[in-house]
Amino acid sequence: MTNPDSRPLTLRDVSEASGVSEMTVSRVLRNRGDVSAATREKVLEAAKSLGYVPNKIAGALASQRVNLVAVIIPSLRNMVFPEVMSGISAVLEETDLQPVVGVTDYLPEKEERVLYEMLSWRPSGVIIAGLEHSDASRAMLKASGIPVVEIMDTDGTPVDCAVGISHRRAGRKMARAILKQGYQRIGFMGTKMPLDHRARKRFEGFTEALAKEGVEVVDQEFYSGGSALAKGREMTQAMLDRDPELDFLYYSNDMIAAGGLLHLLDAGVDVPGQVGLAGFNGVELLQGLPRQLATMDACRDEIGRTAAKIIADRTQDPNAEFERVVELAPKLSFGDTLKRR
Amino acid sequence: MTNPDSRPLTLRDVSEASGVSEMTVSRVLRNRGDVSAATREKVLEAAKSLGYVPNKIAGALASQRVNLVAVIIPSLRNMVFPEVMSGISAVLEETDLQPVVGVTDYLPEKEERVLYEMLSWRPSGVIIAGLEHSDASRAMLKASGIPVVEIMDTDGTPVDCAVGISHRRAGRKMARAILKQGYQRIGFMGTKMPLDHRARKRFEGFTEALAKEGVEVVDQEFYSGGSALAKGREMTQAMLDRDPELDFLYYSNDMIAAGGLLHLLDAGVDVPGQVGLAGFNGVELLQGLPRQLATMDACRDEIGRTAAKIIADRTQDPNAEFERVVELAPKLSFGDTLKRR
DNA sequence: CTGAAAGCGCTAACAA
DNA sequence: TTGTTAGCGCTTTCAG
Numbered sequence: 020m021t022n023p024d025s026r027p028l029t030l031r032d033v034s035e036a037s038g039v040s041e042m043t044v045s046r047v048l049r050n051r052g053d054v055s056a057a058t059r060e061k062v063l064e065a066a067k068s069l070g071y072v073p074n075k076i077a078g079a080l081a082s083q084r085v086n087l088v089a090v091i092i093p094s095l096r097n098m099v100f101p102e103v104m105s106g107i108s109a110v111l112e113e114t115d116l117q118p119v120v121g122v123t124d125y126l127p128e129k130e131e132r133v134l135y136e137m138l139s140w141r142p143s144g145v146i147i148a149g150l151e152h153s154d155a156s157r158a159m160l161k162a163s164g165i166p167v168v169e170i171m172d173t174d175g176t177p178v179d180c181a182v183g184i185s186h187r188r189a190g191r192k193m194a195r196a197i198l199k200q201g202y203q204r205i206g207f208m209g210t211k212m213p214l215d216h217r218a219r220k221r222f223e224g225f226t227e228a229l230a231k232e233g234v235e236v237v238d239q240e241f242y243s244g245g246s247a248l249a250k251g252r253e254m255t256q257a258m259l260d261r262d263p264e265l266d267f268l269y270y271s272n273d274m275i276a277a278g279g280l281l282h283l284l285d286a287g288v289d290v291p292g293q294v295g296l297a298g299f300n301g302v303e304l305l306q307g308l309p310r311q312l313a314t315m316d317a318c319r320d321e322i323g324r325t326a327a328k329i330i331a332d333r334t335q336d337p338n339a340e341f342e343r344v345v346e347l348a349p350k351l352s353f354g355d356t357l358k359r360r
Numbered sequence: 361m362t363n364p365d366s367r368p369l370t371l372r373d374v375s376e377a378s379g380v381s382e383m384t385v386s387r388v389l390r391n392r393g394d395v396s397a398a399t400r401e402k403v404l405e406a407a408k409s410l411g412y413v414p415n416k417i418a419g420a421l422a423s424q425r426v427n428l429v430a431v432i433i434p435s436l437r438n439m440v441f442p443e444v445m446s447g448i449s450a451v452l453e454e455t456d457l458q459p460v461v462g463v464t465d466y467l468p469e470k471e472e473r474v475l476y477e478m479l480s481w482r483p484s485g486v487i488i489a490g491l492e493h494s495d496a497s498r499a500m501l502k503a504s505g506i507p508v509v510e511i512m513d514t515d516g517t518p519v520d521c522a523v524g525i526s527h528r529r530a531g532r533k534m535a536r537a538i539l540k541q542g543y544q545r546i547g548f549m550g551t552k553m554p555l556d557h558r559a560r561k562r563f564e565g566f567t568e569a570l571a572k573e574g575v576e577v578v579d580q581e582f583y584s585g586g587s588a589l590a591k592g593r594e595m596t597q598a599m600l601d602r603d604p605e606l607d608f609l610y611y612s613n614d615m616i617a618a619g620g621l622l623h624l625l626d627a628g629v630d631v632p633g634q635v636g637l638a639g640f641n642g643v644e645l646l647q648g649l650p651r652q653l654a655t656m657d658a659c660r661d662e663i664g665r666t667a668a669k670i671i672a673d674r675t676q677d678p679n680a681e682f683e684r685v686v687e688l689a690p691k692l693s694f695g696d697t698l699k700r701r
Numbered sequence: 702c703t704g705a706a707a708g709c710g711c712t713a714a715c716a717a
Numbered sequence: 718t719t720g721t722t723a724g725c726g727c728t729t730t731c732a733g
Contacts, residue, residue: 027482027505029726040704045728053702070503075480076420077726080709084728085417095445101436108463117477120461122449136458139416141368162411164368248648278648285650307589307619309626370710381720386712394718418710421725 028071037065048073079141088330089137090118091147093125093215098302099319100148103170106323107146114331116143125214127153138163144330150175151216166333168326171317173346174220182325182345186217189315189349190224193269193297196351198229200359202267202295204237205229208254208279209271211241218271221299225269238262242275251278256286259294266294273298276312277305280356284309296356313357318347369412378406389414420482429671430478431459432488434466434556439643440660441489444511447664448487455672457484466555468494479504485671491516492557507674509667512658513558514687523666523686527558530656530690531565534610534638537692539570541700543608543636545578546570549595549620550612552582559612562640566610579603583616592619597627600635607635614639617653618646621697625650637697654698659688 033048034041039062046052047062054062065071079085090107092100107118119142121133131153137145138159144166150173152160160167160178167179174187197205207225209218226236238258242250251274259265270276276298283290290296290310301316325345332339374389375382380403387393388403395403406412420426431448433441448459460483462474472494478486479500485507491514493501501508501519508520515528538546548566550559567577579599583591592615600606611617617639624631631637631651642657666686673680 031726041726042704042728043702046703049728051728055702058702070499072476072479072500072503074482074726076417076426076482077709078728079417080421080711081726081728083709095436095442096439098437101442104436135413138413141415141417158411159413162413246644246647248646250648252648274645281648281650303587304615305589306587307591307593307622309622372710382710383712383721384719387719390712392712396718399718415710418725419712421727422710422712424712424725 027074028069029074030071032069033062033066033071036069037061039065085141085143086115086117087119087140087142088116088327089121089134089140089142089145089147091121091123091130091133091137091145093123093148095120095122098304099300099317102319103148103323106320106325107327108323110324110327110331114334116327116331116334118146118327123148125212127151127156127214131156131159134159143334144168146170146326146330148172149216150177150181152178166330168329170322170326172217172220173344177344180329180341180343180345182322182329182347184318184322184347184349185224186220187224187227189299189317190221190226191228192224192349192351193221193299193315194225194228196353196357197267197269197295197297198232198234200295200357202359203234204262204265205234205267205269206258206262206265207236207239207269207271208251208258208275209239209241210275211243221271237265247272247274248278248281251275251280252282253278255279255282259283259286259288268294268296270296270298273300273302273305273312273314276314277308280308280310280312291356291358295359301350301352310356311352311354313354314352316350316352318349321347368415369410370415371412373410374403374407374412377410378402380406426482426484427456427458428460428481428483429457429668430462430475430481430483430486430488432462432464432471432474432478432486434464434489436461436463439645440641440658443660444489444664447661447666448668449664450661451665451668451672455675457668457672457675459487459668464489466553468492468497468555472497472500475500484675485509487511487667487671489513490557491518491522493519507671509670511663511667513561514685515561518685521670521682521684521686523663523670523688525659525663525688525690526565527561528565528568530640530658531562531567532569533565533690533692534562534640534656535566535569537694537698538608538610538636538638539573539575541636541698543700544575545603545606546575546608546610547599547603547606548577548580548610548612549592549599549616550580550582551616552584562612578606588613588615589619589622592616592621593623594619596620596623600624600627600629609635609637611637611639614641614643614646614653614655617655618649621649621651621653632697632699636700642691642693651697652693652695654695655693657691657693659690662688 030041033044044062047059123130146168169177169181171183173183173185240254297313301314371382374385388400464471487509489512510518510522512524514524514526581595638654642655
């Protein structure tokens, strides 16, 4: 704030400094329409030497166009979302659209506030995590008249369109893989997050597929707060203390699974011979653990890219075709912790 | 996009629906000025039933006020920045200001673009990581006429004001602690990031303090890309192969330090007896490792809070007093990997 | 190729 | 307590 009182520069300032009409200055600055090289030169020089920064607020109001895409996610702490963001940014950087992030902390009311706030800037599109929203949020999305892509999840009905994976199917797939390896006494650990619908759906799919084979989860535990690695350790120890016969542990995310793995190795348990282990997400962060964790890739980057692509296409051409639901297939990697024989 | 062609609602629509003037509708919706309970009621009902979402673009243009704070950081992947964001959000949530994030990927040119883009929305303040910016960026910040807080680092001269820690001092402090424990043959591993000025300054402070005691870093290695944990493992193994006499390893961040730790334990090395270890950042993520890493807390949350506080105060009162440089003191934790005797 | 006029949707300032 | 008027800084549109 070296320049606290001087009025911000306007087009008019550039116009006066260059002796060119505001309109033509505006054209030059936006590379719109034909402007003679000489005039363009004059304008550019004046703008640069003054240090003019255009006022997008006025521009957006006049043109009724805002090159912003609202991206609404539950958290930045969970590495999943920064990775989705990367995919989105990578695609939007090829266009003139810009992502703007809003964080909901997994709270529907906060989601509603954030959404309202973002929509009031009249963005060109919305990318929002999950298919579960308050009625008011759904109403706002519907009324907005802009492309809306719900991401991460495809188990449900999108307001407009969706890109993600089926977490229910992912849970089932993992359950089948575990049973196939001959594991039988299975424990589950996850976050205590009634509002993390995707974790819930995975768990539901998981138990459902087990049930189909007559197997039930022997024990389960949910945590909240604290360091995931440490919690994974603690819960794993506690669960094995309660039931030393457990032969498989399924975790709702890779971090707590890693904690569990470290505990088991410390305790001298044979992994995966005596006890198998699997997490979820395929976070790159964790490559380099003593054992490579069995996990399932959530297609984060591709989800981001696909969602951004849909927004970009539909922004460019409102009649562009698009799929209502894009279901990606998560890849199961067995790592070193899911193979009995 | 269920509602693709219908014109977005305006104040006028609410005005007509409620039979109240636009101005009064505006007052109600902003809780400004005195409005009779009856009128307020009518307006609120009309607005809600129509599903009206105000147009902040028009509002901002008319009022010359934008309740946005631009937050410009190098990356969302490095957990440091989401944590700073939390601090910022926590404070701004008490005000009517909203953070908007821009990511630079550690590239000065991208920083310049992002800054330009954000300033063109005329935010109420800027929080930007680091003290090193291109001339153009510094010029824009100076000319903006709004409060600018440069965060994370205090080794240098801020454009307006700064909140952070001295990374040089942090490096020195760690060096002294290591020497004091009697370690002598010290190796260093870090990211290959010429543009990560803070890591560079830590390293400079580190070598400087060692030099003062006549000690030199015996070996050093820099990496880029890949999983930090895995890289930490590999580099550590390679370095110890090159020089088995090393007795201390200093890493530029906790993730690679954790990889190093896992390798050493696998290799049966006595930590910290035979080889000591230290990282940087104090990421909570890593609590739960077999040994608690020695590290230094970068005061991320407090940096975010303090920076946001400064912006909030100065936005409310342009003449508010504030410190030009707030240097926080990083706390050194010895954990289990930095104590010889 | 360049310019003039008329708003975009809202709010500051004033009047009633 | 409520309403009226005049812009905010730009872009659209239409005329030169």
